Amino acid sequence: MLHSKLPFTSFSKLESNQQPLSLDEPTVVPQPAKVQQVSIGPGNEPHLSLENFSKDQVPEFKDPSDSLVRPKPRRITDERIYALRPRQRWQGTITQTTKDGFVAVLSDLNHPEHAEEEATFTLDELALPDEELPQVKPGSSFYWVVGTEKSPAGMVKNVSIVQFRRSPTWSRSALSRARATAEQFGSLFTTTD
C-alpha cells in the first residue's frame, strides 16, 4: 500500500485500478476557518458572515505551516498507467552506496510479518532517470515494485520499478508538537516520585 501523504519525485507508473490523476501545482488543503463578518461590495453590505459562510466559496487559511500539503491529483496521458499489475512491493531505505549501486534494507509491504531483507541494487540494472540519481544516498527511501505490464497492443512484459520518495519537510506545527511532547517527557526526569 502506498503512503498517500508522501509526494513522489517521479511518477511513471500507477496501479491499473487507480483513476488517472491530473498534474498541477501542489495545493494547500484549507483548515476549518474562523470567519469574521466581512464587509465588501457596494454600500458595504456584508457578503459573508458566519451565517452564510461556506468554505467552498471562500477558502481561508490559518498559518500555512499548519496545513497539510498534498499534491493535487495528476493526469498522466501515458496509457501504461492502466496496465501495471504489481505482484510484490517493498519499501526500501538506502544504507550504503557502492561504486555501481547501493545497499538497502527492504520491508515487505505485502507481508509485513516477514523479516526485513537486505538487497544490493546496481544502477545499470535500474536505469534511473538522471533527476533521481541525487536521491541515491544513505537515508533515501524508495518503493520497489515488481510485476507485469500489459501494453496497449496487449503484450505482457515483466517489470521491476524503483521509485524514490521525496522527503517531506518539517513543518512548524510538527516541530511545535514535538517540543510539547518533549516537555511532557521531561517531567519524568525533573519531578520526584
Add this chain to the structure above:
Amino acid sequence: MGPGRGECVVLHLGNNDWCVVDSCVDRSSGLPASVEYLQSLGDQALSGVRLVVATHWHDDHIRGLATLVERVPNARFCCSSALGHGYFMQLVGLAEEGVFLNSGLSEFKRIYSTLLNRRRNTPQRLVSPMLANENKRLLYLDRHDRPCVAAITALSPSDGRVKMAISAFANAIPKEGDPQRSISVNQNDTSVALWVQFGNQHVLLGADLEHTGIQGEGWMAVLESFQGSSRAQLYKIPHHGSANGHHQEIWDRLLQPNPVAALTPYSSGLTPLPQPSELAKLRQLTNELYCTSTGGGKVAPKDPLVEKLARNAGVRRRALEGKPGHIRVRWSVADPTPKVEVFNGAFKVN
C-alpha cells in the same frame, strides 16, 4: 539472544528477580524474545522483572523494548544519562511526526508514554527512569530470603561522552523546512556497559561500547574508573565482535582467563560483523566462544514469478534476521562452574 540483527540479555538474579538488557523481536511471533522466554517460564517471571536497561537507542538493540516495558509494571526503566536530556526528548517527540525517522526513537516515545501513564494512574509508584552513568549502582538486592547478593552497576557512559552526545542531539534537531531524514548521531559512545554481580560470580555486558583510543571515552574511560578487583566469568562481547569494540586490556584486567564469551552478529551492510579476522582473534582469547546466530539467512519465500522478476532485475537479497538464537549460561551459588547450552541455531565457535 539474537536473531542476526539485534540482541537481548535476560538475567535471572535468583529468587525470581530478573533484569532485561535491550530487546530483539522474534519475527515469527512478533513478540520481544525476552517476553516470549519469560512467558515460557510461567506467569510469575514477567512480574519478577526488576530492571529494564536500554543500553543505547540503536534500532536493532531496542526493537520491541516498549512492548516489554508495558508488560513489566514492577520494573524500573534505565537508559544512558544522555537520553534524559531535553534535546534527546525533542528528537523523541519527533518520532511519528515525521516519516523517515529511526524506529529507535519510536520505541522511546512509547516507553516514555507508558511511564507517564503509569505515573498518572499510580502516583505512589516510582516510575522515573534511572539514568546510567559510569560507576552508578542501578540495582542492589540483598534481602534475607535471597541466596546471595545481586547487584548491577553501570560502567559507562563517561561524563565527557554524555556532554558530547547532548551537543550532537542539539545539532540533530531539525528546523522548519528541513527535509525529514533519519537522525544521524553516533550512539555507541554513550552505550551502557554493565557489571553484574551474583554472589562471587561476575558478568561483564559490553553493549555496543567501543574503544576509540581517546582517554575519557569508551572502554578507556571504563578501565580508568573501574573500582572493583573481581573478574568476570561471563562476557557479552561488545559491538558484535567488531575490531573497534575490542580492547585487550578488558581481557587482561576485567575477565578471568578463558571466560565464557558470547556475541551476537550484525548481518547488515557491506561489512557484516564479526569479521573472520576478529572472530579468529576472539577464538585465541577463549575456548568458550559462542555466537547467537549465523546471521539472517534465506528470505521468506514469495511467489515464484516474484522471485524470478527480482533475480532478473539483478537484485541480490537476503534476510536480515532469523529466529533468535539463544545462549543460556547457568551457575549456582553452590556450583560456580558455568554451564552453557545453546538453542535455536546458536552455536559454539570452534
